Amino acid sequence: MKQALLFLGLSVLMGTIALFSLYGYDQNSTLHAAPVADAVTDTKTPFAEGCDKCHGHEPAYQEWRQAGHSHALVNLIEGPYELNTSCLSCHSAGYEIFSDRVYPGHTYNVKTAVNAVSCASCHSHTSKSEHLLVKPAKHLCVTCHKMDCGCAGAGIVHQSQSEMFLGREGAGVKRMPSPHVRAMKKRCVTCHMVKENPETVAQHGGHTFKAELSVCSTAGCHDSADNSMEVKLPQYRAEIEAKMQAVKTMLDATSNKTSQAYLDAKLNYDMVKGDSGYGLHNMPYANALLDYSLSLKSELE
Numbered sequence: 678m679k680q681a682l683l684f685l686g687l688s689v690l691m692g693t694i695a696l697f698s699l700y701g702y703d704q705n706s707t708l709h710a711a712p713v714a715d716a717v718t719d720t721k722t723p724f725a726e727g728c729d730k731c732h733g734h735e736p737a738y739q740e741w742r743q744a745g746h747s748h749a750l751v752n753l754i755e756g757p758y759e760l761n762t763s764c765l766s767c768h769s770a771g772y773e774i775f776s777d778r779v780y781p782g783h784t785y786n787v788k789t790a791v792n793a794v795s796c797a798s799c800h801s802h803t804s805k806s807e808h809l810l811v812k813p814a815k816h817l818c819v820t821c822h823k824m825d826c827g828c829a830g831a832g833i834v835h836q837s838q839s840e841m842f843l844g845r846e847g848a849g850v851k852r853m854p855s856p857h858v859r860a861m862k863k864r865c866v867t868c869h870m871v872k873e874n875p876e877t878v879a880q881h882g883g884h885t886f887k888a889e890l891s892v893c894s895t896a897g898c899h900d901s902a903d904n905s906m907e908v909k910l911p912q913y914r915a916e917i918e919a920k921m922q923a924v925k926t927m928l929d930a931t932s933n934k935t936s937q938a939y940l941d942a943k944l945n946y947d948m949v950k951g952d953s954g955y956g957l958h959n960m961p962y963a964n965a966l967l968d969y970s971l972s973l974k975s976e977l978e
């Protein structure tokens with residue numbers, strides 16, 4: 678009896694210590710999947726994807742947590758635009774997964790949504806592809822990073838990385854794909870996910886999806902001093918920004934804002950602007966778009 682009591686007492690003590698150390702681990706360790714404040718992880722809802730239960734300690738998860746995709750839902754809800762359910766198709770994993778077609782009577786909408794652009798946006802355990810991707814790398818990013826979201830309202834250019842990279846959809850300019858389209862089989866992934874050490878949590882590349890200019894030389898393409906992108910890019914950027922300013926001044930001074938010439942000139946301007954601000958993903962195309970806009974000057978009054 679005495680022994681049993683002692684055992685019980687010891688067990689309770691051990692249990693308490695274990696609980697406290699677990700709690701401490703949770704609070705302080707970056708390796709543990711601690712709750713993410715804004716990438717909501719409310720496990721009581723049936724919509725939470727719960728990948729962190731098994732993958733929370735992996736570099737992919739840790740990188741994702743710190744980067745833009747994990748804020749996509751919060752930024753959508755707190756953003757300046759009017760919301761509708763279809764915005765979730767690009768801003769929240771769950772819109773497709775819990776669609777009426779698959780999951781009759783679902784209520785996955787801007788009020789009940791809990792996932793950002795999270796693991797299940799791009800991976801599924803039911804996929805047969807490498808890394809369990811839901812789409813080949815080549816087609817993955819362009820499903821969301823495209824200009825016509827068909828939702829934000831007619832004429833609003835939300836994002837244009839895909840169109841700029843592929844060199845299309847602009848007004849008055851022939852197709853002009855970036856040379857990188859042919860050179861890079863995995864397209865966006867090639868620059869945005871390259872990572873030196875797969876075992877560690879990266880600050881660039883991997884699941885931060887942040888591209889770094891150093892990627893231009895690691896592939897042996899832009900490595901000589903005068904060909905270096907660190908030198909060239911600021912020059913390109915200055916050139917594009919000057920042209921954008923000229924187009925903007927021209928657009929602002931126009932009184933008839935419904936003419937085709939105005940709409941074409943503005944579309945090209947918005948495309949360059951919608952691509953990381955200055956047409957970085959296809960400089961020759963960005964230049965051609967802005968040149969065409971400027972050529973319309975005589976038609977605008």
Ligand code: HEC
Binds near residue numbers: 767869888
């Ligand atoms: C399901 C839709 C979706 C897919 C697929 C997607 N993105 Fe995104 N991406 C978004 C949204 C939405 C944001 C905006 C997040 C925010 O609110 O800051 C974003 C933001 C980004 C950013 C800016 C990140 C930052 O830290 O500010 C980069 C870079 C990016 N995505 C690259 C990629 C790449 C590369 C791929 C393909 C591997 C990809 N995305 C696939 C929807 C998507």
Ligand code: HEC
Binds near residue numbers: 752756826830
């Ligand atoms: C086709 C996919 C897609 C759809 C649909 C979509 N978005 Fe986005 N959205 C994106 C991507 C991609 C980004 C990230 C852009 C970047 O970081 O360059 C983004 C960024 C944003 C941002 C943060 C950056 C900014 O532009 O201020 C807000 C706010 C936003 N979207 C609102 C909305 C709203 C509101 C809707 C619905 C009316 C919507 N989005 C529908 C793809 C989409």
Ligand code: HEC
Binds near residue numbers: 800
């Ligand atoms: C926007 C799309 C996207 C999201 C979101 C995403 N992944 Fe990935 N993931 C990819 C792509 C693309 C690859 C393949 C990269 C390559 O081919 O180089 C990949 C590869 C991986 C790999 C194998 C290679 C590696 O980096 O270890 C793991 C594991 C992984 N992802 C886990 C996750 C987890 C866990 C999450 C959620 C935190 C997540 N991914 C979110 C696109 C995504």
Ligand code: HEC
Binds near residue numbers: 729730796800808810
């Ligand atoms: C019950 C545990 C568990 C859960 C929950 C879970 N996974 Fe996994 N996952 C595994 C195991 C085990 C493997 C195979 C081991 C490995 O390759 O690391 C794996 C492999 C993967 C891979 C392949 C990694 C590679 O190296 O190519 C991806 C991607 C992935 N899971 C994504 C997800 C996503 C997305 C979710 C949430 C929707 C999820 N997993 C939920 C256990 C889990």
Ligand code: HEC
Binds near residue numbers: 865958
């Ligand atoms: C040749 C390499 C390369 C390719 C290919 C590429 N990008 Fe980028 N991307 C970059 C660089 C470099 C930046 C600028 C990063 C910075 O400013 O820190 C960038 C910026 C971005 C941004 C803005 C990031 C931010 O923080 O606001 C988004 C979004 C983006 N790219 C998406 C894409 C998508 C989608 C594709 C495929 C259609 C793609 N990129 C293809 C190199 C590339």
